[in-house]
Amino acid sequence: MNDDSRSHPFRDSAQDVVAADQVPPTSQTRAPAYRLAFTDTDFLTREELRPVRLQLELLKPQMIMDERGIESTIVLFGGARIPAPEQTEGARTPALAALSQYYDEARRFAYLMTERSMQSYGRENVIVTGGGPGVMEAGNRGASEAGGQSIGLSIVLPHEQAPNSYVSPDLCFNFHYFAIRKMHFLMRAKAICVFPGGFGTLDEMFEALTLIQTGRMKRIPFLLFGRAFWEGVINWQALAEAGTISEEDLHLFRFVETAAEAIAAIDTWPRPL
Structure with a gap:
């Protein structure tokens, strides 16, 4: 930071980081207590x-x-294990290999949405994923192929993997806290697209739906790719019939199959009064 960018007359913290590194090593300056608090990772x-x-x-x-x-962003949630169509030979199950069609749909959807984003100089409708493989890779890949930027919100896991190579490097973030990561998924969300996935995808989907259902978040386009998959893993109608959700809650989301259907659904989604 230079002097012109500062809004105060005080010495800049970055200057003190440099100065502290130049202090001669002594028994006092090598002690943990002497470290600047904001550079002390142990602290x-x-x-x-x-x-x-x-x-x-x-x-x-x-x-x-x-x-x-x-x-604003367009959120893509989806499974890390869903392979690209050219990689289905290594899929764990035939069912997982069949879900590779949604890799292509996520890639196509992100491509088309990023073309729109570039009309606003990359400020609106920016694709955001969890930064990992599978559907997340497909979303970042489609954005990259369209010539635009995309966001990756990674998180440190025991089986740590590097972010996929299609995330824009200066928009590739890493988190320790799941809760804060999920906040960043939704803070700028203009639409949420959920592709087939596992526990992580279900967690993200239901948290977002709960926020919308309870009025803690504005109602925005909420699209579930793959009706057969989602109706196979969740009996939505049974929830309504049991009264644990209302019949109206079933209208908080729509099923789509293709990127074109998703874009049409976003464009025709009822706007808040």
Whole structure:
């Protein structure tokens, strides 16, 4: 940060980081207590600092996306295990191989939506995925093939994988907290598209649906790709018949099969009064 960009007359923290590194090593300066608090990872990862870490994970992606001028996103949720059609030989089950059609649909949908995004200079309708393989890769891949940018919201897992290579590098974020990551999925969401997936996809889908159902989030286009899959794993009508959800809740989402159907559904989605 240079002097012209500062809104205060005080010495900049980045300057002190450099200065602290130049202090001669002594028994005092090598001690952990001497480290600047905001450069001391041992201190920042202490249990008592959890509220600070939560705030940092909220702020960092928020500030970067604000600086990039990103105003709205199109969310793609979906399974990491769904292969690209050319990779179905290695699929765990024949059913999983058959779901590869949704890799292609996610890729096509992201391509078309990114073309729209570029009409607003990449500020609106930016594709955001979890940054991983499978459907997530397909979404970032389609955006890249359209010549646009896309966001990846990765999270540290025991079986850690690098983000897929199609995420825009300067919009590739990494999280420790699932809750903050899910907030960033939804904070700018203009539409939510859910492709077949497992526990993670179900978790993301139901949290978003709950927020909309309870009025904690505006109603936006909510699309489930693959009616046969979703009706096979969830008996939606049984929930309504049991009274655990209302009949009206079944209208919070629509089933689609193709990218073209999804875009048509978004374009015709009832706007709030």
